[in-house]
Amino acid sequence: MGEVFLQSLITGVTVGSAYALVGLGFAIIFNASDVVNFAQGEFVMIGAMSAVSLLAVGLPFVVAIGFALLITVAIGMMLEKFAIEPAKSATVVSTIIITIGASIFLRGAALLIWGKNFHSLPAFSGEIPIHLGSATLTPQSLWVMGVTALMVLLVRSFFKRTVTGKAILACSANPMAASLMGIPVRRMMLFSYGLSAFLGGVAGVLIAPIAFTSYDAGMMLGLKGFAAAILGGLGNPMGAVAGGVVLGVLESLGAGLISSGYKDAIAFIILLLVLFFKPQGLFGRAGSDRV
Amino acid sequence: MALFLETNNLTKTFGGVAAIFKLSFAMGQGTVFSVIGPNGAGKTTLFNLLSGIYRPSSGQIHFRGQDLVGLSPHEISHIGISRTFQTPQIFFNMSVLENCLVGCHRHGVTGFVAAALHLPRAVSEAKRMREMAMENLAFCGLDHLADRDSDALPYGELKRLELARALSTQPRLLLMDEPAAGLNDSETKEMGALISRLCETGVSVMLVEHNMALVMAISHRLLVLNHGEYLAEGSPEQIQSNPKVIEAYLGSGDESDG
Missing domain, CATH: 3.40.50.300 (P-loop containing nucleotide triphosphate hydrolases)
Structure with a gap:
């Protein structure tokens, strides 16, 4: 029992880190524009698949990953530039539907480019597992947790301490007042999509050596990341991160203690419970509108 | 010498109704x-x-030429040029000071990476902006409320906060x-x-x-x-x-x- 628990915890935190990065991406775009970007999961897939392809053409590992992240950021910004920006007078709900359309488009394009096969990246630094009592920890898990922690700290410090971070928050609170304060709202939006895509791409590259990736891998990861963001309180970046880790741990505990067949169901049951009983999320501030 | 602000035959129509018609002033x-x-x-x-x-719809506006x-x-x-509104348009998801910092945005030069990594240049810039924002809050008599959530302020103070924020763009x-x-x-x-x-x-x-x-x-x-x-x-x-x-x-x- 104890060993199952420890092993599930390790696996859970690893998978949860990926959810956390995806959830963080959701929170950033939501914070900037009140839009839930359902193409977030596709960024993860594009990051991983691009890295696989670039590696296959013979690029060195680090270069391949660097370019894969660049491609992901470019696609994120193109999504904003060519799908979101032209619809700038659309309501939030219409924009969300546009992102769903974009996610289907990106998935379809990935199917045409990469086919239906599963792909994987080699682990960053070997496969020799580290033993912690009866549980094992792969070096890749450490990479996932470490890089996620670093990303989270950078993003947190960006929004907490920098004026540009505040400027992005201002865009969501009141776009008109923000632009009158000299903030280029569209450029901030472009930046938010780029940053979210980057985080998604990082998650994709980190998790690809552990989980296989395919053209439709983004769908489930996107939904889990969304669940993480909801769990943490949408629009609360650090809540999304905590939500991701909690979700990952609960999911793998459920898989370990009950049955692995229920793994995905657990995530969505949690999502439903949160939406029913605490729609502002575990760490979200209760919504209040001033009249 | 160019005039400070000048409009020339300025016109704005909404579906045929002229809200501003051939307005010229300096x-x-x-x-x-x-x-x-x-x-x-x-x-x-x-x-x-x-x-x-x-x-x-037609006409010109010239500001300092x-x-x-x-x-x-x-x-x-x-x-x-900055402005305030009839009903204060405050960023209610932020504190009083943060509202002012957003106004300072256009004076920032350091990028995302430098800022997130706390490079010395970014740190001193952030400090300078903070001082500027505090000065403007003090000018409007709000410096003692800097760390309050802006949505907790009464109406009169919101109006002054909006003024302080507008001043932070150094108009x-x-x-x-x-x-x-x-x-x-x-x-x-x-x-x-x-x-x-x-x-x-x-x-x-x-x-x-x-x-x-x-x-x-x-x-x-x-x-x-x-x-x-x-x-x-x-x-x-x-x-x-x-x-x-x-x-x-x-x-x-x-x-x-x-």
Whole structure:
């Protein structure tokens, strides 16, 4: 029992880190524009698949990953530039539907480019597992947790301490007042999509050596990341991160203690419970509108 | 020499109705310049044209020799025009100080990476912006509330916060849309004193305001609009005794009381 628990915890935190990065991406775009970007999961897939392809053409590992992240950021910004920006007078709900359309488009394009096969990246630094009592920890898990922690700290410090971070928050609170304060709202939006895509791409590259990736891998990861963001309180970046880790741990505990067949169901049951009983999320501030 | 602010045949129509029609006027630097007129005279439309929210249907706007027509609001803000609103447009998801910091945004130069990594340049810049924001809060008498959530402030303080935020963009010209609306008598007096002090520090102020006592007390010059058109311009004394203005406000009949 104890060993199952420890092993599930390790696996859970690893998978949860990926959810956390995806959830963080959701929170950033939501914070900037009140839009839930359902193409977030596709960024993860594009990051991983691009890295696989670039590696296959013979690029060195680090270069391949660097370019894969660049491609992901470019696609994120193109999504904003060519799908979101032209619809700038659309309501939030219409924009969300546009992102769903974009996610289907990106998935379809990935199917045409990469086919239906599963792909994987080699682990960053070997496969020799580290033993912690009866549980094992792969070096890749450490990479996932470490890089996620670093990303989270950078993003947190960006929004907490920098004026540009505040400027992005201002865009969501009141776009008109923000632009009158000299903030280029569209450029901030472009930046938010780029940053979210980057985080998604990082998650994709980190998790690809552990989980296989395919053209439709983004769908489930996107939904889990969304669940993480909801769990943490949408629009609360650090809540999304905590939500991701909690979700990952609960999911793998459920898989370990009950049955692995229920793994995905657990995530969505949690999502439903949160939406029913605490729609502002575990760490979200209760919504209040001033009249 | 280029004039400070000048419009030439400025027109804005909404589906055939002219909210501003062939308006030409000039405003001098370092003055408090008020725009008055009955409801629907086009005062707020004029502000929206000057700040880039609306694009003129025709005509020109020149600010310190530069053509403003076609510039976006954030570009106009960078040239040095800022504004406040009739109803304060505060970023309610932030603290008082953070609202002001957003106003400082255009003076920032360090990038995302430098800022996130706390490079020394970014740290000193952040400190400088903080000081600037605090100065502006102090100017508006809000420095003791810097760390409060902005959505907890009463109305009068929100109006002053919006002013402090606008000042953080370091404007040369500040457009103020009804700064006294919703304020009580003593708050209105404070606001008037604040605007006068602001003008002394070198910021020119264009004011739209219905409180005539305030307007007459602090304005150097007034522009009167009626149905979107130029009606009169002059010093407070000239305007108060101008028969055309009296007629526009009171009607041509013999009813009294405006």
